[in-house]
Amino acid sequence: MANGKSMTVGEMVALFLAPDTPLRVDAFDGSHFGPQTARLHVRVTSSRAIYQLLAHPNEIGVVRAYVLGDIDVDGISYANPYPVLRGLFSLARYVRRPSAVDAARLVAAVLSHGWRTPDVPQTEGPSKFARIKRGLLPHSERADSETVSFHYDMSNEFYADFLGPSMTYTCAVFEDESMSLEDAQANKLRLILDKLGLKPGERLLDIGCGWGSMVVTAARRGIRALGVTLSKEQAEWANEWIRREGLQDLAEVRVQDYREVPEHDFDGICSIGMMEHVGVKNYQSYFEEMFRLLKPMGRLLNHQITISHDKPDGRPGQDEFLDRYIFPDGDLGAPGFIESCIHDAGFNVVHQENLRQHYALTLHHWCENLDAHWADAVRQVGFERAKVWGLYMAACALNFELDGIQIHQFLAVKPDRVGHPDGKWYPLRPWWRA
Incomplete structure (x- = not known):
């Protein structure tokens, strides 16, 4: 020039x-x-x-x-x-x-050189406006089905390249930085089940169950576990895993929207990495649905990414890169707002903790795994998409380290409004091993 x-x-x-x-x-x-x-x-x-x-x-x-x-x-x-x-x-x-x-x-x-319309990568999805123009109103059942499919129905083998054998696509919990990813993911699943305090024969609903790691882990304890997901590929993987372990009498995974689950009176519900897809405006109705599905004194464990501070204009915590390339219609709420929604749905919130540093560590492990299996990842989803995912996970790791985003676990109990002076409601202090 x-x-x-x-x-x-x-x-x-x-x-x-x-x-x-x-x-x-x-x-x-x-x-x-x-x-x-x-x-x-x-x-x-x-x-x-x-x-x-x-x-x-x-x-x-x-x-x-x-x-x-x-x-x-x-x-x-x-x-x-x-x-x-x-x-x-x-x-x-x-x-x-x-x-x-x-x-x-x-x-x-x-x-002065004239205008040239720049190319768009094939991996980029339509804008939010374009989706609405097609009739996909954010967080309607049809829109959620399409956006979940966009994110998850690429290739189970691609996810295995960076998630590892656990196929657990949420924040692990590390005892220290030297702990392996597999041990830290098992530790996270153990922690959630211990917080829920479910006994053999009791019933667990896992909303947004992914590839089934929680459902399988719960069934190994004798808990009757139902998982629901909107991803057909995830459900196929999960049910094959259940069959390999011989847990068909205790575990099941369905392609089903959480709003369509016909059962109720669950002893426990876990929602692990699911709320990012729900939409901040729908949080209240989401927790009200969880309240309806639980039996009195049942427990809810909600595990989700949060933003560190509410945005001043009230907009959800989502940027255009994530919306176009990773999580269409995804958004994040601040922890105080989430806890208020859980409380206003009728729950008693009995514990919450921030696992921010743990997610940064988890993402570093995923990036290392992706690097080790790069050739296969490119075979599974193509060079551009693999490149996008490396950028996405590395940027998220940095964002967790900088405290732009956090991740919280909220444990809540559905009260029965009777009162239990004998202490049988739940113990006076946390009952799980941290």
């Missing part, structure tokens, strides 16, 4: 970063920014990246350019880009806002 109106890519970058920024940018037009000795070397490989960022000057523009290879980083692991993300985050103090005149110069320089 070298005419009267033109500006090199290096000059464009200099509008947004201080001159002493420890970052090297090498561009397709032969221009550069920053010292050759910088630890991070970003390459802008194509003019398409400029049009992406001009069309979407937010995370969507960056993600599209990265996924399509128009922006790259020397030495990056596509399965585990966490070190690069951590390094880029450290540069935040060098970022500056260009003046209105400089911004206009940049736009004019790009448009």
Whole structure:
């Protein structure tokens, strides 16, 4: 880009970063920014990246350019880009806002070459507006079925590449940082069942049961466990697992919306990593449904990702990248709001804890697993989608570490309004091993 109106890519970058920024940018037009000795070397490989960022000057523009290879980083692991993300985050103090005149110069320089509509990665899903235009109102049963399928019905083998043998797609609970992922996932399942305090023969409903790890673990204890999911691939995997273990008399997984479960009077309900799909506006009705399905003195264990602070405008905690590429219609609520919804549904909330650091550790293990099985992951879902998932998990690990998001377990009891002075309702203090 070298005419009267033109500006090199290096000059464009200099509008947004201080001159002493420890970052090297090498561009397709032969221009550069920053010292050759910088630890991070970003390459802008194509003019398409400029049009992406001009069309979407937010995370969507960056993600599209990265996924399509128009922006790259020397030495990056596509399965585990966490070190690069951590390094880029450290540069935040060098970022500056260009003046209105400089911004206009940049736009004019790009448009002097004509406008080119940038490509969209094949892995990107439709926008929220496009889904609504098709009649998929957020969190209607039809919309939930399609969005869950978008996220989960890719390839069970792909998920196995990074989840490992437990096929447990939620935060593990570590006794210390040296604990293996498998042991930490088993520890999480043990903790939840211990909190629920279910005995052999009692009934558990697992809402959003995934590939069945909780259902199988509960059945091994003699608990009668029903799991529901909207993913056909998950249900097939889970029921095959149940058959292999000979637990058909105790365990079952169905493709069924939680709002359609005909049974009731469960002794316990767990919702592990499910609420991210429910929608903040539906939290109250969700917990009211849990209250209806439980018997008096039954227990609810809700385990979900939360945002650290309510957004000032009341919008849910979701960004466009997650909505387009990972969790369509997903959103997050703050822990105080969630606890209020559980309480207002009629429950007694008896315990809650924040496992934020545990999810960061879990995600680091998943990224390491994805890196170790990268070739198979690409075979299962393609290079672009595998690349998206490496970015997603690494970014989430960083976000948990920075306390942008958290994860909470809430334990609640459905009271019977009679009172139990003999202590048979539940013990005076936590009864489980932490």
